[in-house]
Amino acid sequence: MKVVFLGDVMPGGVLPYIDSFPIDKDVMAILSDSDLRIATLECAIGDNLTFDPEKMSGRGNIIYSPTDSADLICKMNLNVVSLANNHIFDLGLEGFESTLAFLRKNNILFTGAGRNISEATKPVIIEKGDVKIAIIAACSYDYSQVAYVPIASENGYGVASLDEKRICSQISDLKRECDYVVVLPHWGIEYSYYPLKESVKMAKKMINSGADLIVGSHTHLRQPTVAYKDKSIFFSLGNGLFPDFFVNAPRPIWYPDKTKVDVWKIPCTRDYPFPVLSPLRRVWKTESRIGLILTSEINKQSIKNKYKLLFLTEDNYLTLLNRRFIGLKLYLLGKFSLSPFYDEGNLIKFVKRGLRKIKRMIFK
16 A cells, blocks of 8 residues: 655645646656545635634634635545644634535545544544554644644544543554554644654654554644654654645734735735734745655555655745755755654764765765
């Protein structure tokens, strides 16, 4: 089974105002040449719904996609999405129900959030041939990481919490009935290149409990990839398809009427002010326009992972990062040169390997 993973996906933003299809054929080819496509859906889907009052009071920002724009995730052929993130309830419970209705209508499986803890923690089980895979997702509930997010309880809606004891117990239970357990945690500090120490410790405990692959999201930056007990930990894939977007006071995402507003004349910002005093087009900084697309080849014996870098152009066109961006590649290698610090690996060996990669890129 060939499984492709993307990071955070939000199919709205400026995309409804762009006529062309926003994904390069090479990226689409990777998606098409797979049996399963998985991403974090980091937005609610709905039209003309009430914004979450907690977020509007200043405890976070509102991110959602209109239903028409959300059709893009169908064109990407996503099969499974994680809903365990800090934006899935930005349109309240009604928006969550609208999101589920859209996913069910388009036969897209989901995990990580629900109307109660039982629904939120329900895994997606995939079987192909003699291989059985469990996919679970969970979101940090640390305010310093994700700001406000409702946590599912026995009688209350919310996301599956990234509680170490709970998730390790769930992993152990699933491992007894499945060949592989894949965990999709939404964690860490936004715009940080490195995982938190507690995330590193938790990732190792999850693998000790039976997890076979950990694929993180939330930070909007690509974070290090390490191996632990021959299992891969991708602390964050960065953004998958998350375009620039418009915001209005105090800071919710905004979809202006293009028959009344020249949207491309709206002032741009690469920061994220709060409160927003007048309409802005929020444009990602270069480092947040780079992510990973991960391909995992899974059989009864092993999981083999390989990945390529994604790049979202200033025109909001998702493409592969190719040789034209060799400078960015070298920049990224430098940014992640401390990756072994989070693993048991040998730093000297890593540096030599990095130098060989640079040599191959320069003299290829």
